[in-house]
Amino acid sequence: MSIWTVDGRRKAVAYTGSPDRIKALATLPVGESDLVHRDGMWFLYASVEVTEPPTYEPEGFVGVDMGIVNIAYDSDGNRHTGARLNGYRRRQLRLRARLQRKGTKSARRLLARRRKKEARHAANVNHRIAKTIVTEAARTGRGIAVENLTGIRDRVRLRKPQRVTLSSWSFHQFGAFLTYKARRAGVPLVQVDPRYTSQTCNRCGHRDKRNRPDQETFTCRSCGVVAHADHNAALNIAQRGVERWGAVNRPHAASPRSQRGRETRKPGPLWPGS
DSSP, X not given: OOEXXXXXXXXXXXXXXXXXXXXXXXHSOEEEEEEEEETTXXXXXXXXXXXXXXXXXXXXXXXXXXXXXXXXXXXXXXXXXXXXXXXXXXXXXXXXXXXXXXOOHHHHHHHHHHTTHHHHHHHHHHHHHHHHHHHXXXXXXXXXXXXXXXXXXXXXXXXHHHHHHHHHSOHHHHHHHHHHHHHHHTOOEEEEOOTTTTTBOTTXXXXXXXXXXXXXXXEOTXXXXXXXXHHHHHHHHHHHHHHHHHHHHSOOOOOHHHHTTOOOOOOOOOOTTO
């Protein structure tokens, strides 16, 4: 690359990266680039133009229930548990507390070195889970339905120990990863109203807060079905995804003149901040 410095332009400055990103820079049109100094190192942020495939018509939806105990639980029954990640975060929290109490120069140096390690680890976990869900949806020709969790930190009331876990869990990041991976694969993604998905029976539709006696168990007090609570919620989210897709793509009633030339609208990935 070629960059301007206070001593003039420097040409043929070498850079490196992962093989897929080097290939993208070599084969795709390059847009705006930034040179960033972070943590004592220089990074080249280069954007490339990627052709977005058309969104296909889904044959059903994969519902994804997001949480803290289980990072994601889909309607196919696949559970992506958060136990290991939450345990890792607790260990990091205890380590930071010990280093802060110690207060020596070496402790401060170690704190600075570990500052972003937890964030990188959590992002990697979210990347892998999002990729798994999008790949399965694309393979089966289905779309992805997720909960609209905007403002969840303001709505949920938890005890103090649980607040730390909630604040460190990146719902927005996981949703953003799902969104851009779905767009690159042409997989339809819709957000649905999350209210009462954990209290409503997917089989008979009966809603009662007593249907969920604890975090893991769902027992319908009407038809008697017993299931994992997150799986039941994911099935409800998948059904709401079908309903939302149909509602958005349903032709609006209008005169024949106003209908001429009108295209059917499809919902795009509307995750906030994506």
